Amino acid sequence: MKAKRNTLARAFLALTSEAEVNAFFDDLCTIREVEEMANRFEIAMLLAEGKTFTEIEKATGASSATISRVNRCLKYGEGYQSVLKRMENTDTE
Numbered sequence: 001m002k003a004k005r006n007t008l009a010r011a012f013l014a015l016t017s018e019a020e021v022n023a024f025f026d027d028l029c030t031i032r033e034v035e036e037m038a039n040r041f042e043i044a045m046l047l048a049e050g051k052t053f054t055e056i057e058k059a060t061g062a063s064s065a066t067i068s069r070v071n072r073c074l075k076y077g078e079g080y081q082s083v084l085k086r087m088e089n090t091d092t093e
Contacts, residue, residue: 043070044080 015021025034039060046056053067074080 040066040070041080043067044074045084047071047074048080048084
């Protein structure tokens with residue numbers, strides 16, 4: 001399983017534009033899967049901004065369980081934090 005994840009990670013790293021990433025998402029995932037990932041990432045951004053669970057539920061329609069899971073990953077994981085920091089650095093350049 002890890003080898004497959006690494007191959008997928010390399011595939012993402014090979015993409016060089018937003019359009020290429022979107023095209024890859026279209027081929028790789030269902031519309032619903034992409035929407036769910038986008039929603040989770042929006043939740044992570046809102047949590048990083050200091051929004052409350054209630055505010056996020058209203059803004060996204062996500063369940064408290066989903067918000068809680070994203071919050072746990074944001075606090076104890078590395079993925080969301082590294083991407084959010086890079087996006088912040090890119091926005092300020």
